[in-house]
Amino acid sequence: MTDLEMVKLCAKAMGFKPSSKPRHKGIYCRKGSYVVKFDPLQDDAQAMALMKKMEMIVRAELNIRTSEKYWSAMCPGIPTFWTKHGDLNRAIVECVAKMQMAKATA
Numbered sequence: 001m002t003d004l005e006m007v008k009l010c011a012k013a014m015g016f017k018p019s020s021k022p023r024h025k026g027i028y029c030r031k032g033s034y035v036v037k038f039d040p041l042q043d044d045a046q047a048m049a050l051m052k053k054m055e056m057i058v059r060a061e062l063n064i065r066t067s068e069k070y071w072s073a074m075c076p077g078i079p080t081f082w083t084k085h086g087d088l089n090r091a092i093v094e095c096v097a098k099m100q101m102a103k104a105t106a
Helices: 003-013 044-053 088-105
Strands: 027-031 034-038 057-063 068-075 081-085
Touching: 003 027, 003 034, 003 044, 003 088, 044 088, 057 088, 068 088, 081 088
Parallel strands: none
Antiparallel strands: 027 034, 057 068, 068 081
């Protein structure tokens, strides 16, 4: 799944209507008369808003063997959606995108 596809799915999860013309980074979305550039991969506040709205569980983890740090993001539910990544925003966006894709196919 591309970054743009994940961001569009996250915008829908937030109740925004993504524009039909994607931009280089992020997308412009409309909610009523309000228009916003939505890019939770780069914007920490938007990523945190996603995490709060989806009631996600996020934790930092450390691989003792490699000293690699990464984030685990989980959305509670059946089945549980989760992802791991070195970047917190990407872990959140990937998790929400997976959840939205599952909703669309259900």
